[in-house]
Amino acid sequence: MFHLPFPVRDANAGSGTDPLGNLPEWDLSDLYTGEDAPELKRDLDWLEEACASFARDFEGKLADLDDAGLLDCVLRNERINSVAGRIMSFAGLRYYQITTDADRAKFMSDMQEKITNFTTPLVFFTLELNRLDDDALDAHFAANSDLARYKPVFDRIRAMKPYQLSDELEKFLHDLGVVGDAWERMFDETIAGLSFEVDGQTLNIEGTLNLLTEQDRSKREAASREVARVLGENVKTFARVHNTQAKEKEIIDRWRGMETPQTGRHLSNHVEPEVVEALRSAVVKAYPKLSHRYYEMKRGWLGLDRMEVWDRNAPLPMEDTRIVGWDAAEATVMEAYNAFDPRMGKIAKPFFKDGWIDAGVKPGKAPGAFAHPTVTDVHPYVMLNYLGKPRDVMTLAHELGHGVHQVLAAGQGEMLSSTPLTLAETASVFGEMLTFQKMLEKAETQEQRKVLLAGKVEDMINTVVRQIAFYDFECKLHDARRGGELTPEDINALWMSVQAESLGPVFDFMEGYETFWAYIPHFVHSPFYVYAYAFGDGLVNALYAVYREGGEGFEEKYFDMLKAGGSKHHKELLAPFGLDASDPKFWDKGLSMISDMIDELEAMG
Structure with missing residues (x-):
């Protein structure tokens, strides 16, 4: 699954109006010029074929590859990651600019689904890598310095070895990922669509939280009470999102044999519990x-x-x-x-x-x-x-x-x-x-x-x-x-x-x-x-x-x-x-x- 990271800082926010000056806006044309850019269609077509040919060339064959063959496999996988990442970055960044825009939301969802479908045949790659013998892999690294560069990637993939499921189940989970993404989008769209009334002003959540750093205490209190009122009215929706996401995680963790709910995060962070x-x-x-x-x-x-x-x-x-x-x-x-x-x-x-x-x-x-x-x-x-x-x-x-x-x-x-x-x-x-x-x-x-x-x-x-x-x-x-x-x-x-x-x-x-x-x-x-x-x-x-x-x-x-x-x-x-x-x-x-x-x-x- 190709997820767009969403590391939003905790709201240590500020408030204000003009004069802020000329605030810059994104120019996303370095990715693509638009939804209908020919380069985007070209990359989607390339990606579909690249994923299919990658599976044809390498599935079931990783253990038999020589050093040069394994390096070629890694480099082709990296290129697929790059093109898929470019497409999802463009779709995601446009979406975050206006999360309430139905066309942008649909475009991001469509791109996510296409890429999930294209990349499902690639699930075998990490599964087969984890079945390779340690000594054989070390011999590959010793023989080829270009391949050895990627050892940290192999180490991180192989850290998941004890938690790996069957090839069929891994493909199923890969496909199912778009459902979890839909819950995330529901959260984003609900938050972005909330409306707060403070002192006769209609604000979004960002503007309202920013009032919590106002000098005027009564304004801070009014904003806090309004946040509490609006969140209270919507709390069932947020509780449903959290219940669903936590349950999905619990099921996947249980099937994988993860020791704790935090294990997956520690592994991806490459940090010891x-x-x-x-x-x-x-x-x-x-x-x-x-x-x-x-x-x-x-x-x-x-x-x-x-x-x-x-x-x-x-x-x-x-x-x-x-x-x-x-x-x-x-x-x-x-x-x-x-x-x-x-x-x-x-x-x-x-x-x-x-x-x-x-x-x-x-x-x-x-x-x-x-x-x-x-x-x-x-x-x-x-x-x-x-x-x-x-x-x-x-x-x-x-x-x-x-x-x-x-x-x-x-x-x-x-x-x-x-x-x-x-x-x-x-x-x-x-x-x-x-x-x-x-x-x-x-x-x-x-x-x-x-x-x-x-x-x-x-x-x-x-x-x-x-x-x-x-x-x-x-x-x-x-x-x-x-x-x-x-x-x-x-x-x-x-x-x-x-x-x-x-x-x-x-x-x-x-x-x-x-x-x-x-x-x-x-x-x-x-x-x-x-x-x-x-x-x-x-x-x-x-x-x-x-x-x-x-x-x-x-x-x-x-x-x-x-x-x-x-x-x-x-x-x-x-x-x-x-x-x-x-x-x-x-x-x-x-x-x-x-x-x-x-x-x-x-x-x-």
Whole structure:
């Protein structure tokens, strides 16, 4: 199945109106000029024939191939991936621009079905690879260095060996994938079609969530209550989507013999379960010194006896409420990237100049933000919902970091460029950190420094604490679903069970907040994705500490790490920096950076 990744950030959102300046839009013509482009028809025809001939030439014959034959097989498979990826990138990106457009939705669905049908005969490839003898495969690698380059791909495929079903069942599951995609689209279209009324204004979910960072507390409360009302009215639909997706996953996991609901994600992330558990344990243990301590301090700044959920992302009373125009946002991020290394600025520049960013908030546009790598012979595209808050500048820095990473990794080719989610957040969070430090450098007063530090701490809490709480919620949800259908009230209770623990005793939770799980797209699109954010943040904090210590050749090592894409394990990638994510103390190092910032804020009073 060819899925378009949908890594939408948690809504650390901002609100605003004009003057934002001239916001860029995508130019998708680097993929195809339109639905009826002759090149698209040409590629679809090629793909159908390429898949059929691949099956004819190789099915049942992998064990008999010599080194050159196996390499030819791998290269042909890679080319099929590339063409299919280009088609689905075009269809998906057009769809995300206006998810409420029936023609775009139909086009994406039609392309998904065609590609699923074309590629069904290819299912044998991974199944037969996993039946090859280890010694025979090692001999192939030893004899052919071009083939040996693909060993990390083989390793990842063969990690699934214990969970592989019969050829017939694997083909059946491959074909059935379009049904799961339909549930995902139903979620997207439902979310995009929701309408919220706040102070006489009709808004989509993005605009409404953005009001949660307004200076005016009554406006934040009104937005929160409206989100609760609308989600409450639609909660049965969202519960149905979650029940169906979790049940589908449970059936497939059970047939495959997966030990836990998380096993598949850990395998695709190329990360050991104990490393994720060490991260989770370190973060949960740190809740009191991170989120609990910070929000208690924030309660004092806001002059409140108790915090409500609409105060979590509230600006500080002394915060500048001006809107950051697009040109200023671009200048800030580009200055930070260039200051780190001019090569980074050079890679980032075309995103702004050549139609690689779609920035504006528009009716029907998918919420949140993402960077989609498309295919290695084109370039990434970044989607934002830019509303001019300082946090939106950080989101731009984040997504542009993904874009730079994807450009650098493209040199690995289609099968090796894709980075496991745990490492995919490295360049994005590092880009945010560079931008933050540049803004901190420019702070003219203690007050400005305090606002910036508090904003960064909040972003880190949202990225580390909140995402681990999300992960715990998902673990509970999938465990509970194994016992039977979950009512909306069941899911609400699971959500609330992780909220107070992670946010701390200073919070009250308004009636209706229990439904806020319903709008988080990761739970539907990518189960257990969320811990990758915490992994990435902890990893980057440790990396940034090495950079700050002035280690020699850091920039070169950093570029080498990004260029590696998915060709190396996290242990190999971090070794040149003297770091090891499997060491439990590694996570404490990253978390202590957040704690140190909270110390500085406490000292400011």
